[in-house]
Amino acid sequence: MTEHVADPGGTADLDRRLADALERLGHGMRSLAQRSARAHGLTPLQQQAVLALSRPSGARKEVAALAAEFDVTTPTMSDAVTALERKGLVSRSPGLDGRRRVLSLTEEGEAVAGELAPWDGPLLAALAALPVGDRAAALHTLLHVIGDLQRRGVVSVARMCTTCRFFGRDEHTDPAAPHHCHLLKAPLALTDLQTDCPEHRPATASA
């Protein structure tokens, strides 16, 4: 009670409580991922690889790129991909240089990816219950936090607007569309901010 009187706005430890809430969310999402992966005879990392290979994305479909995306070592991801090959879900083909191996889902892999796709349905349902303005503001905030974490070396790969060289921050006065995409040459509404943009190009360190 004393703390509330001294802090009528309730901002004491706000960042701590936000971090705690995000950590709790992370626990919940890991638990959901484990449940879904186990139901399909996969590990959570194998599930992430299958889902990543099923998405149209600017990311390279190679072991090293997947390893960077999911913050694991290349040998760890290589083991996961080898297991997926054994299960008949993934195949490798030579890349343009003849050495790199390009990964793709087999027909069975595509079918499994379709079954795995709703793994985070409870989170999507919870978000859908919120007003669109709240969701847009949350997306905006999280993309800035993730962009900052990437610049600090905590998050290794993020093909999001806030880490893109084409992103123009706060270039417009409209609070619903304050940023600009210099590739599209158009304002970016908060609801249009991208989390895995095929056109993404990493911003330089100085940016």
Ligand code: SF4
């Ligand atoms: S190119 Fe894509 S990621 Fe980059 S600012 Fe434009 S919409 Fe965002």
